[in-house]
Amino acid sequence: xxxLVLKDILIQKKSFLIALIYSVFLFAIFSNEVxxxxxxxxxxxxxxxxxxxxxxxxDDKYKSEIIVNSLPVKRKSVVLSKYLAAAVFVAxxxxxxxxxxxxxxxxxxxxxxxxxxxxxxxxxLSLVALLAxxxxxxxxxxxxxxxxxxxxxxxxxxxxxxxALVGYVRQNADYGTAQQLAVCLQDFPSWALGTSVLAAVMLxxxxxxxxxxxxxxxxxx
Amino acid sequence: xxxxxxIRNLKKDFGDFALKDISFxxxxxxxxxxxxxxxxxxxTTIKLIMNLIRRDAGEIEVFGLDNREHELTVKERIGFVxxxxxxxxxxxxxxxxxxxxxxxxxxxxSIFNKYLREFGLQPDKKIKNLSKGMKMKFSLAAAISxxxxxxxxxxxxxxxxxxxxxxxxDILRDLLQDxxxxxLFSTHITTDLDKAADYITFIHNGELVLTGSKESIIEKYxxxxxxxxxxDRDTRKEFLGMRETGFGFEALTGNVERVRKxxxxxxxxxxxSLEDIMLYTVRGSANA
Numbered sequence: 001x002x003x004l005v006l007k008d009i010l011i012q013k014k015s016f017l018i019a020l021i022y023s024v025f026l027f028a029i030f031s032n033e034v035x036x037x038x039x040x041x042x043x044x045x046x047x048x049x050x051x052x053x054x055x056x057x058x059d060d061k062y063k064s065e066i067i068v069n070s071l072p073v074k075r076k077s078v079v080l081s082k083y084l085a086a087a088v089f090v091a092x093x094x095x096x097x098x099x100x101x102x103x104x105x106x107x108x109x110x111x112x113x114x115x116x117x118x119x120x121x122x123x124x125l126s127l128v129a130l131l132a133x134x135x136x137x138x139x140x141x142x143x144x145x146x147x148x149x150x151x152x153x154x155x156x157x158x159x160x161x162x163x164a165l166v167g168y169v170r171q172n173a174d175y176g177t178a179q180q181l182a183v184c185l186q187d188f189p190s191w192a193l194g195t196s197v198l199a200a201v202m203l204x205x206x207x208x209x210x211x212x213x214x215x216x217x218x219x220x221x
Numbered sequence: 222x223x224x225x226x227x228i229r230n231l232k233k234d235f236g237d238f239a240l241k242d243i244s245f246x247x248x249x250x251x252x253x254x255x256x257x258x259x260x261x262x263x264x265t266t267i268k269l270i271m272n273l274i275r276r277d278a279g280e281i282e283v284f285g286l287d288n289r290e291h292e293l294t295v296k297e298r299i300g301f302v303x304x305x306x307x308x309x310x311x312x313x314x315x316x317x318x319x320x321x322x323x324x325x326x327x328x329x330x331s332i333f334n335k336y337l338r339e340f341g342l343q344p345d346k347k348i349k350n351l352s353k354g355m356k357m358k359f360s361l362a363a364a365i366s367x368x369x370x371x372x373x374x375x376x377x378x379x380x381x382x383x384x385x386x387x388x389x390x391d392i393l394r395d396l397l398q399d400x401x402x403x404x405l406f407s408t409h410i411t412t413d414l415d416k417a418a419d420y421i422t423f424i425h426n427g428e429l430v431l432t433g434s435k436e437s438i439i440e441k442y443x444x445x446x447x448x449x450x451x452x453d454r455d456t457r458k459e460f461l462g463m464r465e466t467g468f469g470f471e472a473l474t475g476n477v478e479r480v481r482k483x484x485x486x487x488x489x490x491x492x493x494s495l496e497d498i499m500l501y502t503v504r505g506s507a508n509a
Contacts, residue, residue, distance in 0.1 A: 010319070011311070064308065066303065070301045072324055072325065073324060220268075
């Protein structure tokens with residue numbers, strides 16, 4: 001299975017260069033108050049996302065799954081390696097963005113940057129796990145092109161969904177209940193909230209992997 | 222039993238096309254030509270052997286092992302070449318080789334490098350810059366550098382010029398110096414097989430037409446030439462396929478002895494080529 005992950009890395013060496021250039025721009029562009037806090041998370045998620053999609057794009061372009069599944073490899077490994085690769089790509093993103101951030105600080109470049117921390121790491125990993133869990137079953141079922149389209153819709157929903165929901169609640173729900181809920185969440189210790197979110201994402205990932213395995217097991221090439 | 226490949230009652234239904242009850246086997250030490258027109262089901266059969274598609278029914282045994290139950294063991298010992306390259310073309314030959322090599326316990330770099338030299342392939346060249354023939358040679362080198370015992374090739378010679386095709390056939394014959402190996406070779410260019418194949422399996426419309434040693438097939442079948450006056454409703458039934466002209470007919474029989482008894486000296490019977498057998502059979506089934 002590690003060989004398959006390695007394959008997904010080796011076929012896209014160019015992505016590393018793109019990740020590096022992207023990170024440099026990232027810090028320059030998102031240095032304002034609003035985005036500053038989220039810059040490591042945004043960078044890592046974007047890099048992982050690009051690398052997942054790029055490796056699948058190559059598989060699709062050359063129909064290389066025919067080769068992969070002709071090698072002494074189980075289909076189960078092919079599926080699980082894609083999930084593992086997503087985690088590895090998160091690590092790549094963290095290292096690249098983290099390093100660029102550190103270099104900016106150490107070199108004394110006048111940008112408001114802080115060092116990467118555990119919170120960034122956990123948040124980015126959870127977000128990519130969430131995206132990958134939604135994306136991979138669609139990818140294995142519908143193939144690269146269609147899954148990308150569906151994924152785009154999901155991505156936008158994830159981005160604009162929460163704010164639309166908040167707007168809806170503000171307009172329609174009575175203000176008291178919403179405030180109560182907010183207070184309730186504030187009282188909840190942040191480590192407990194973090195752990196529950198992480199547990200939920202992990203559960204989702206396992207369910208997603210099981211669905212993907214089921215789909216891929218009966219796929220015809 | 223020394224069958225390197227055994228297929229029994231293999232079935233796969235796609236709705237618009239179905240593979241119906243295919244059975245054949247290949248012994249160690251031989252090349253089997255797998256022939257049939259485009260769309261006959263050759264690639265489907267090969268994909269079923271490689272477990273790229275799931276069979277509906279039947280059995281496939283490679284080295285005496287079920288190809289799904291022992292998938293890893295079986296694939297470790299198979300070398301595959303497909304009609305298109307399917308490799309990551311942005312990579313160089315060497316980069317792609319490094320990816321593939323890791324999957325095989327028995328990979329041997331010295332064999333691979335030997336073939337690269339023999340084929341005139343430069344290891345640092347990107348796959349996308351190779352000609353179709355060169356890509357095919359790379360695929361072949363990648364397929365036979367892990368001491369595979371069964372080489373499966375799906376239309377490896379299609380779109381290649383005769384010189385390339387001959388080279389590939391020479392390599393296959395060289396490989397078969399090792400009597401433990403076997404080759405299954407699908408093609409619609411039957412002339413390749415006149416030279417190289419020991420056994421022939423012919424399928425058409427998803428059905429098995431014939432399978433057996435090339436010699437026995439060529440002896441059993443014959444191209445019959447005679448005058449129009451010999452043809453009536455009954456005698457027509459004797460033939461598998463026929464071409465009629467104003468003067469006479471040429472037809473294929475699957476039973477030379479019977480035709481000889483029936484028509485005696487009034488017809489000429491010639492040894493058929495594989496192409497004759499394929500063409501007349503396809504034509505016969507189209508008219509039927």
